[in-house]
Amino acid sequence: MTFSPLGALRRLNPFHWSAGLVIRGMAELRIADHLGEKPRTASELAAAIGAHEESLTRFLRVCELHELIAPVAPDRWQLTEAGELLRSDIPSLRGFSIAVNAPGMTRPWERIADVVRTGEPATRAVWGLDHWEYYAANPDEARSYAETSASLSLEAADALVASYDFTGARTIVDIGGSPGTVLARLLKEVPAARGVLLDLDWAVPYADETLTLAGSADRAEVVAGDFLREVPAGGSHYLLKNVLCDLDDTGAARLLSNCFEAAPTGSRLLLLDWEYTEHSSHVHANDVEFMVLTGGRARTPAQYEELLAKAGFGPARRLPLAGHERAPIVLLESVRP
Numbered sequence: 001m002t003f004s005p006l007g008a009l010r011r012l013n014p015f016h017w018s019a020g021l022v023i024r025g026m027a028e029l030r031i032a033d034h035l036g037e038k039p040r041t042a043s044e045l046a047a048a049i050g051a052h053e054e055s056l057t058r059f060l061r062v063c064e065l066h067e068l069i070a071p072v073a074p075d076r077w078q079l080t081e082a083g084e085l086l087r088s089d090i091p092s093l094r095g096f097s098i099a100v101n102a103p104g105m106t107r108p109w110e111r112i113a114d115v116v117r118t119g120e121p122a123t124r125a126v127w128g129l130d131h132w133e134y135y136a137a138n139p140d141e142a143r144s145y146a147e148t149s150a151s152l153s154l155e156a157a158d159a160l161v162a163s164y165d166f167t168g169a170r171t172i173v174d175i176g177g178s179p180g181t182v183l184a185r186l187l188k189e190v191p192a193a194r195g196v197l198l199d200l201d202w203a204v205p206y207a208d209e210t211l212t213l214a215g216s217a218d219r220a221e222v223v224a225g226d227f228l229r230e231v232p233a234g235g236s237h238y239l240l241k242n243v244l245c246d247l248d249d250t251g252a253a254r255l256l257s258n259c260f261e262a263a264p265t266g267s268r269l270l271l272l273d274w275e276y277t278e279h280s281s282h283v284h285a286n287d288v289e290f291m292v293l294t295g296g297r298a299r300t301p302a303q304y305e306e307l308l309a310k311a312g313f314g315p316a317r318r319l320p321l322a323g324h325e326r327a328p329i330v331l332l333e334s335v336r337p
Contacts, residue, residue, distance in 0.1 A: 161189045237270060282328075319333060
């Protein structure tokens with residue numbers, strides 16, 4: 001059989017990477033916002049967003065190709081269901097779509113072969129900074145990342161309060177908890193509790209903003225710091241949501257040791273994170289992303305439990321996560337002896 005490069009291209013689809021950049025471009029241009037009310041022509045959109053009309057028309061064709069918009073006339077488009085996810089005036093994935101396709105996350109992937117060869121993350125090799133230092137130096141991308149965290153964390157927070165009884169919680173310490181979405185939800189659930197949120201300097205303003213908007217600022221303290229150095233002491237509950245996945249085993253062990261030292265006897269540590277499974281799922285894509293960006297990893301429940309035990313915590317109790325029982329997510333509770 002004669003090899004057909006064009007046929008092979010359709011099977012391999014090596015240009016699939018550009019789909020994410022098209023989505024990012026549409027999100028940054030806020031095209032979805034301007035198509036949210038009614039269909040528009042390229043000329044109308046160009047005037048609304050301040051774009052070069054011919055270039056915009058060409059770009060809209062590829063947005064149509066990716067089924068983000070659909071034509072209703074030769075030169076008039078409307079949003080599709082997928083395109084609705086890029087609006088900024090409704091709950092959406094706009095911030096997520098920008099963050100995961102922005103340079104801070106995409107450029108390190110150019111070195112995926114080196115990461116596989118060496119086992120070392122690529123962010124510092126590309127930028128001269130680690131992943132979090134990069135956001136400190138690039139506030140526009142940091143804002144999109146914060147929007148990403150907020151949208152994903154709201155659903156996780158609702159699932160957490162439906163799965164765990166926080167009755168009696170006095171002080172909830174949310175480690176690496178910016179932009180504060182989860183802590184705000186927990187403080188709403190437990191009116192008698194106070195909260196402490198620890199995160200890096202650049203992430204603190206987003207947490208302050210969220211807690212203020214939620215009306216919880218008077219019951220929460222936002223602390224700037226590095227959890228690999230120290231964790232706030234005195235909490236009745238310590239929360240690690242999607243934090244260990246960004247750390248290698250050495251960093252994860254150090255963080256859990258810091259939590260053990262800070263936690264009073266009888267306090268609870270709650271771990272909500274990705275679960276590495278035998279069956280292929282999106283968690284394996286996340287796992288390689290952690291490998292490329294931060295050197296972290298998704299772990300099996302047994303690996304999380306081993307880390308907790310080595311830090312000194314009591315036997316971990318696995319809890320079902322309400323509404324996400326079949327998802328590759330693990331919720332563990334462990335008591336500080």
